[in-house]
Amino acid sequence: MQENNDPQQPRPDTDPEQEGRLTPETAAAASAPEAEPAAPLPVAAPPAPPEPPGPPAKSEPEDEEEELLRMSFLEHLEELRMRIIRALMGLGIAFVFCILFTNKLWDAVRGPAVAALTQLGYPPELAQLTPTEAFTIIWVKLPILAALFLASPWIVYQAWAFISPGLYRRERRLAVPFIFCTAGLFILGGLFAYFVAFRFGLVFLLGIGSNLGVRPYISLTEYFDLFVNVILGVALVFELPVLIFFLTLLRIASPRFLLRHSRYAILIIVILAAIITPTPDAINLTIFAAPMILLYFVGVFASYLLVLHREGERFPWRKVFYVLGGLAALTAATVAVFLLRFGYHWVWKWPFLVK
Numbered sequence: 001m002q003e004n005n006d007p008q009q010p011r012p013d014t015d016p017e018q019e020g021r022l023t024p025e026t027a028a029a030a031s032a033p034e035a036e037p038a039a040p041l042p043v044a045a046p047p048a049p050p051e052p053p054g055p056p057a058k059s060e061p062e063d064e065e066e067e068l069l070r071m072s073f074l075e076h077l078e079e080l081r082m083r084i085i086r087a088l089m090g091l092g093i094a095f096v097f098c099i100l101f102t103n104k105l106w107d108a109v110r111g112p113a114v115a116a117l118t119q120l121g122y123p124p125e126l127a128q129l130t131p132t133e134a135f136t137i138i139w140v141k142l143p144i145l146a147a148l149f150l151a152s153p154w155i156v157y158q159a160w161a162f163i164s165p166g167l168y169r170r171e172r173r174l175a176v177p178f179i180f181c182t183a184g185l186f187i188l189g190g191l192f193a194y195f196v197a198f199r200f201g202l203v204f205l206l207g208i209g210s211n212l213g214v215r216p217y218i219s220l221t222e223y224f225d226l227f228v229n230v231i232l233g234v235a236l237v238f239e240l241p242v243l244i245f246f247l248t249l250l251r252i253a254s255p256r257f258l259l260r261h262s263r264y265a266i267l268i269i270v271i272l273a274a275i276i277t278p279t280p281d282a283i284n285l286t287i288f289a290a291p292m293i294l295l296y297f298v299g300v301f302a303s304y305l306l307v308l309h310r311e312g313e314r315f316p317w318r319k320v321f322y323v324l325g326g327l328a329a330l331t332a333a334t335v336a337v338f339l340l341r342f343g344y345h346w347v348w349k350w351p352f353l354v355k
Contacts, residue, residue, distance in 0.1 A: 079165075083158040090154035094147035099139070105146050106138050112194070113223055116202045120210050129219045137224045145228060149190055149235075153183040167249070174249075182242045185295075189238025190231050192291065198230045201277065201284050233276040237292050244299030248306050255304040265296055 098105065114124035128134050148155075156179050164172045206216045247253040258265070273288035308315055335353070338344040344353045 083162045087155045087158040090151045094151035098143040098146040112199045156182045185238045186235050189235035193231045193234035240295045241299035245302045248303040258300045
């Protein structure tokens with residue numbers, strides 16, 4: 001066969017009617033504007049030269065209360081060791097100072113025994129049962145006891161310095177009130193035990209067998225052990241407001257919680273008073289328990305003041321002072337009426353007003 005190479009003749013696979021017709025795709029491509037040439041890519045800027053080395057900038061927290069001192073476990077142990085050593089050094093210095101006044105201290109310690117024995121009609125003497133008893137008690141144990149009270153502000157300061165890194169900066173500013181209140185309550189508790197609780201309890205104990213032909217024969221060791229138990233026990237119990245305040249500071253307790261469970265607290269206080277009280281009678285138990293209950297509610301009040309301080313509120317001290325002033329004036333007027341009209345006179349012991 002002869003091939004058809006004539007270009008004028010149409011190909012068999014092409015439709016002559018569609019040669020001059022545009023398809024939709026072709027029309028769209030024809031009507032579209034010509035694409036602009038692509039913009040050149042931006043050239044990356046050269047890297048900035050490194051800043052000279054210097055101390056890193058300290059990022060200040062928005063709230064200074066959120067700034068806490070961070071310490072590792074070993075640093076805590078090292079801090080604890082240092083604070084214990086410093087507390088013992090202060091106690092040792094106070095011990096050396098108290099030795100210089102041992103005779104006067106012993107006169108003060110045996111004072112309640114002398115007063116109780118004299119009141120009951122017995123010789124005001126204590127018995128030494130062993131050769132070393134007097135030296136151990138008068139020249140060792142007694143100066144240590146006195147040094148503990150004398151050095152209590154320093155010991156409390158060391159305790160505060162150990163726990164202060166775990167507190168907020170604003171709470172660390174309470175160091176001075178905390179130290180004075182803690183040491184002051186400790187000393188106040190010792191004074192209350194010495195002048196009130198121990199004297200009443202000793203008279204009761206020594207007078208039990210006075211009408212039964214029993215003559216008291218008191219050894220130095222037994223007397224001093226009872227003295228230390230009562231003095232230190234009451235002094236530690238007087239720290240109850242500080243304990244409550246500290247629990248509130250650490251957000252473990254709240255005033256509402258303490259008031260809601262106050263009946264359980266009073267029960268525990270009475271049990272502790274029964275343990276500390278050297279006598280089983282209700283009068284001495286009340287003498288011990290009443291101040292402790294009062295101190296509990298003082299601690300609740302201190303906890304409430306702390307919560308108000310956190311919330312940015314203020315306590316109405318002026319109104320409270322007015323109320324307290326009115327109560328003081330009423331009390332003074334009542335005492336004056338008893339003294340001037342009913343023939344009472346004042347004595348420096350309970351019940352203070354006698355005929």
